[in-house]
Amino acid sequence: MLAGGQSLIPLMKLRFANPQHLVDLNFVPRSSYIRKKDDALHFGALTRHAEIEKSSAAAKIPIVHDCAAGIADVQVRNRGTIGGSLAEADPSGDWATVLLSLATELRCLGPNGERTLTLEAFIKDAYTTALSHDELVSEVVVKIPAKGSAGAYIAFKRAAPVYPTASAAVQLSMEGDTCTEAAILLGCVGLTPIRVREAESVLQGKSIDDRAIESAAEAARAAADPQPDMRGSAEYKRAAVGGLGKRAINIARRRARGEKVEVSHIYA
Ligand SMILES: Cc1cc2nc3c(=O)[nH]c(=O)nc-3n(C[C@H](O)[C@H](O)[C@H](O)COP(=O)(O)OP(=O)(O)OC[C@H]3O[C@@H](n4cnc5c(N)ncnc54)[C@H](O)[C@@H]3O)c2cc1C
Numbered sequence: 001m002l003a004g005g006q007s008l009i010p011l012m013k014l015r016f017a018n019p020q021h022l023v024d025l026n027f028v029p030r031s032s033y034i035r036k037k038d039d040a041l042h043f044g045a046l047t048r049h050a051e052i053e054k055s056s057a058a059a060k061i062p063i064v065h066d067c068a069a070g071i072a073d074v075q076v077r078n079r080g081t082i083g084g085s086l087a088e089a090d091p092s093g094d095w096a097t098v099l100l101s102l103a104t105e106l107r108c109l110g111p112n113g114e115r116t117l118t119l120e121a122f123i124k125d126a127y128t129t130a131l132s133h134d135e136l137v138s139e140v141v142v143k144i145p146a147k148g149s150a151g152a153y154i155a156f157k158r159a160a161p162v163y164p165t166a167s168a169a170v171q172l173s174m175e176g177d178t179c180t181e182a183a184i185l186l187g188c189v190g191l192t193p194i195r196v197r198e199a200e201s202v203l204q205g206k207s208i209d210d211r212a213i214e215s216a217a218e219a220a221r222a223a224a225d226p227q228p229d230m231r232g233s234a235e236y237k238r239a240a241v242g243g244l245g246k247r248a249i250n251i252a253r254r255r256a257r258g259e260k261v262e263v264s265h266i267y268a
Contacts, residue, residue, distance in 0.1 A: 001136060004048065004079040004080040006084070007080075042139055043139065044139060045136070049076070049082070050074070053065065053077060062151065063169060066152060096119065104141065106140055117130055149172065151169065151170055151255070152251035153167065172249070179208050182200040184200050184203075189237050194224065196220050199219035216246075
């Protein structure tokens, strides 16, 4: 199945994928949309990263905008789709890391009808999902966080048109100065995004001060399981992810208080 082609076509060019038939999903009508329904945003699987970046509905969840606006460059964002990105389950992809910090479900469609999976159940391993060979992702449903809850996503990248070296997604719910709920996810430092429960418990039920943020970053560094590659050594990525976690916690906390804070990835 061909969506934006931004992962599949390079794999075919390198002869890592050699399909006998390609089914172009771009001809399926009504497969690209962003709709608010009740307390959730519904994204058609073929919705492009660029459409999400520009959407005022999607901007209501700031961490979703952070993600869409920071993927590669304009060319990739104009073609790549949210459904294709999740179906590819690339360990370096941005969407899974971000959407796991929110309550996200995927509608999957096959000859036996539709089923709904949580994103946690959908992502099985690197490049491996719960989709069967005759199923496709038709819709991504993201619950809109309640008032007082906000997030931030920051990646460290060598340049715009490449995947991040490391990334951190943080979603916090605040009541006054107290953090009532936290979700902290790390990207590109494991075979799948890593949820850091230890870091979350450091923040939950407490007011977030510099010491708590440092302890959460330490827990993130300990939970990371990076592989050395052309983007850096394991130690380099481990150090980077701790720093990204700190920045993301700070921004999520400010946004949860109602502050408007712009986020940009960090470029080496
Ligand atoms: C130069 C470059 C830089 C990039 N940098 C980043 C980056 O920084 N961050 C990032 O997250 N991504 C990055 N990408 C990847 C980009 O986001 C892709 O768009 C994405 O990974 C795949 O989405 P796609 O729509 O292009 O899918 P395709 O390439 O068309 O398909 C990918 C796989 O998913 C399957 N598939 C597609 N749609 C569905 C569906 N609806 N249901 C079931 N299976 C489906 C296909 O059969 C295929 O196996 C980059 C790509 C390039 C070329």
